[in-house]
Amino acid sequence: MASPILPGTGLGSGLDTGAIVKALVNADKAAKQGQIDRGTATNTSSISGIGTLKSLLATFQKTLTDLGSTTAPQFTGFAATSSDPKVLGATSSNYAVSGNYVVDVTKLATSSKVASAAFSGGNTSSIPPGTLTITQGGKSYPVTVAAGATLQSVRDSINTQYQSKGLSANIVTDSFGSRLVLGSTTTGAGSDISASGIAGLEINGNNKMSSPATAASSGAIGELAQDAEFTVDGLKITSSSNTNDTAISGLTLSLAAVGKSTVTVASNNDGLKASIQKFVDAYNAVANAVTSLTKSSLDDDGKLTVAGPLTGDPLPRSILNALREPLSQTGSGDKLTVLSQLGITTDQKTGALNFDSTKFTAAMNKKLGGEVQTLFTGTNGLLERMNNAVKPFTESKTINGKVQDSILDARSKALDATKKRLSNDQDALDRRIATLTDVLTKKYNDMDTLVGKLKATASNITSMFEALTAQQKG
Known part of the structure; x- marks a missing residue:
């Protein structure tokens, strides 16, 4: 069956x-x-x-x-343009007025850069302890030099303390040895840098370094710091910075090079x-x-x-x-x-x-x-x-x-x-x-198993009855 x-x-x-x-x-x-x-x-x-x-x-x-x-x-409200942007740039404020201005730049404002005497031992040269005092424009910047300091550690101390104030230090090595070089972002006459207090690092920034240089030479490298000099329509003006906002009312001049340029101010x-x-x-x-x-x-x-x-x-x-x-x-x-x-x-x-x-x-x-x-x-x-x-x-x-x-x-x-x-x-x-x-x-599987068993039992019973019926007929 x-x-x-x-x-x-x-x-x-x-x-x-x-x-x-x-x-x-x-x-x-x-x-x-x-x-x-x-x-x-x-x-x-x-x-x-x-x-x-x-x-x-x-x-x-x-x-x-x-x-x-x-x-x-x-x-x-007004726009300023320069006929020669390589010489100077110009921007106007709300107080500018229309007009033309001939600007003749004869000098740019420069900053101070000075160098110390040479150290034959290079960056690791030993520096005696004490206080190195850097001066610029009447301001003093003391640097504590600890025992065992080197030329490089002094440089790093200066940068850590005063780089945010515009002072910076580096080391330049020439044929005589390594020199501490100090520079500044401050420009203008009277901004020369000097240093004192530590033997070998004493620098008189008001004097130029001798030429040709020697191992013991120190002082300003190149020219001393100077003011910018320019004229506006023939009127002579000096400025400690190359950015000037007082020469012409309502204008800011950015001096870039020696030369002449015409600034035109017109409605914007x-x-x-x-x-x-x-x-x-x-x-x-x-x-x-x-x-x-x-x-x-x-x-x-x-x-x-x-x-x-x-x-x-x-x-x-x-x-x-x-x-x-x-x-x-x-x-x-x-x-x-x-x-x-x-x-x-x-x-x-x-x-x-x-x-x-x-x-x-x-x-x-x-x-x-x-x-x-x-x-x-x-x-x-x-x-x-x-x-x-x-x-x-x-x-x-x-x-x-x-x-x-x-x-x-x-x-x-x-x-x-x-x-x-x-x-x-x-x-x-x-x-x-x-x-x-x-x-x-699980429930339906259990149910299915039970139904399957019941069907099997029913099938067996049916088969038994069918067999009995067949025997009776036979």
Whole structure:
């Protein structure tokens, strides 16, 4: 008689118990798994959105810093150009006025460089203990020389203590031996360096080293420190530095070489326009991102509504509101006090800024170029106010000795904690489902074994009766 166990199943009952167990497990798992999946999708999307905001605000702050630079001003009402940049460079401030200035550079300001007598033992030459006193411009810089010091250790001590103050030391070896060479970033007459207090390292920086040099020679290498000398339209000027901001009001001259150059100062309308456009573009990048991150949209089929990464999250809108506030505040200028005077207005639908170049040109025709700098980079100017508005979202602060995370960092940590919790929930669910699968599988296998035995017993009984019936008929 045929076996009661179905081929391929290996089950006495003939039932697909694997499918039954799977269906029961899936039914038990579905609700919790759905909750975890939805939470993970939302959390992952939020992490991505917060990361986008962090990146955009970092870029925005970098733009604000660049536009507010004091070394490379971006909002100067006047621009200064040099006819020969190899001779000198020129930058204008808010106080510059239009004009041409012929600058003739006859001397550059130089710094002092001096050398000690030569030590035949090289870098490891022994130096007697004591205090080496370096003097420059009436200031003293003492260096303690301990017992067992070498020429190299003295050099290192000088650099460690005074390199931040513009003094530096090195060792130069010539045909007579190694010499301690002292230099400085300070320029101008009277800034020559001298040293005293340690035998062999005594240097009179006011005297030039003898030529040709000997082993015992010491003193200034090359020329003594000197002031820069130049004329502006024939007027003679001296300066202890090659950077001068007093010769011509509103201009900073950077002397680079002996020669003549004409400095031209003119209205910087194009430069101001470009800087304003950079500001508008940087602001709009944040405003447009906030809209994109919070706005729902249709899927690829155009049927289902898909939420943005931060839809319903108030944080992006709070950022945009914080940035809008400085835009509406009145500046400290006399004639130029609000952005709308420059053609900058806010789009009420998108929150982005619009820049009307026609209105900007009209404002520049009213000679308001100088006030643009005040509006953007003056005391408590727009760039400063805008940066202060961003800081709570991007920079941590210390309160009562405790570091408090920025708003975005705090949100990121909360999302990471949620991510970890969801991962733990998934692990716990997986363990529970594995246990449930094992329990149900054992139960159904036991049931299947019992059914198989009952079928076998029934089959045997049936066979016995069939055999008896056959004998009776025979």
